[in-house]
Amino acid sequence: MSVSMAFVLVLVLLNAAPVLAQGTSADVLRVVPSGEVQQFSGRMVLLLSGYSAAIVLASLLGGWLSSLVNLTHTVSQTIISFVGGLMLGIGVFHLFPHSLHGGQAASEAAGWMMCGIVAMFLLIRWFHFHHHGPLEISTDREDPCAGQHADKSAGSSLLVQLGAGSTVCDHTGEQVHGDHGGLVQRAAPATAPHCHHAHQLSWVGILIGLSLHTLLDGMALAASVAAESRHSVLFSLFGFGTFLAVLLHKPMDALSITSLMKSGGWNARQRFRVNLGFALMCPLGALLFVLGLTASGGAVAGAVSGMLAFSAGVFICIALSDLLPEMEFHAHNRLQLTTVLLGGILLAWCLRFLESGQLHQLR
Ligand SMILES: [Zn+2]
Ligand SMILES: [Zn+2]
Ligand SMILES: [Zn+2]
Known part of the structure; x- marks a missing residue:
């Protein structure tokens, strides 16, 4: 783990080196192109506050809904497909091109995007915090997957099984994924089962992973507002695409954490508090970015552009x-899931009509 963290750090430093060198020179404001000096106006802060409030409300609503209704597997997979397509589209069609418009070189933007992809990949790999859909804690030690992890499980850890009722995790045979029934094994199980569906989750891992995930969303939002504020956007809703993607994604995060806590025996009040804590990470991220940019007097050249490219990687x-995982493990409703996925991507693409068009041109 430390090796991979070091790898990301090296990536970030390599990318940041020219920026840092520029930032330490005495006459920094003359080096920085005029468009790069970026301050947040009162109106932008107000807009960010409105976005943040809506995102916090959406998160709370998502967590609250999980205690009211049980979404069917197909409905939740459909939502995941649509929002996944939207996030992918926002990252590819907007965040990355907008980062180039700020005057950032394409190779530099590509470097930041790679940092975002690798950082998020490692975060998910080590902390296993990003599961949408039904989660339940497995207590069955006879479970072939449970046995694999049982010796490693620490006191604060939970063994979580994805997909209600799926106890067969061997993927060497042909499988079908029923709508609610989990996996159905068709071929004879192999002697050494390998398991894709069970992960050892720890509350600490979820806490760190989900907090950083939401913090980065807030920063992406602030950077998007800053970048678009120099252009004419419909109703001056700067950063609307990023806002929409985060707004629709956060309830799914809230749903996964509250349903996990519910199966872990936490009561409604505890679930609400933890969910609120996670949701508040978004305004905190936005605030940190605004304060950082304001404190530096907008002098860190390319901070907004770099953050946009990094966020593109994170979103992707x-x-x-x-x-x-949906493509690999869910053989059902393929036409429906593909249609809503393309719908999400198309919606992201169409959001360019709210913008002036300059944002998609190189300066
Ligand atoms: Zn755009
Ligand atoms: Zn998420
Ligand atoms: Zn499925």
């Missing part, structure tokens, strides 16, 4: 982490 990785 998060979207694919939701979409790829």
